[in-house]
Amino acid sequence: MAGYTEVEEYTNYYSGTLVESVTVRKTDDPKYPCGWDYSLHFGSVEGDLLVRYDNTHERTKGHERHTADGVEEIGFPGMFELLARFQREVVTYRDGHTATSDPEVR
Numbered sequence: 001m002a003g004y005t006e007v008e009e010y011t012n013y014y015s016g017t018l019v020e021s022v023t024v025r026k027t028d029d030p031k032y033p034c035g036w037d038y039s040l041h042f043g044s045v046e047g048d049l050l051v052r053y054d055n056t057h058e059r060t061k062g063h064e065r066h067t068a069d070g071v072e073e074i075g076f077p078g079m080f081e082l083l084a085r086f087q088r089e090v091v092t093y094r095d096g097h098t099a100t101s102d103p104e105v106r
Helices: 079-094
Strands: 004-014 018-027 035-043 050-056 061-065 070-074
Touching: 004 079, 018 061, 018 079, 035 079
Parallel strands: none
Antiparallel strands: 004 018, 018 035, 035 050, 050 061, 061 070
């Protein structure tokens, strides 16, 4: 059976309108040849996507970057480099919003 080790997991809300959700797990599951299972999501609390990185279908589709404009396959620079890239993108979207882990704070 494949093992998973949580490396990073958090959800932040910004002014009650934006949500950042990160899940990063190290794994030996053959579904993830890179050794990582991840979802890096940023969007509105209403469900509008701003940017998401994932490797849900890594064996067939590779690593992907999703935006409102569509999906693109991306090169995988390494997990921590990709997480840093995502976090830089989030900063550009969320400037001016205050972070909290409580979804009820508006």
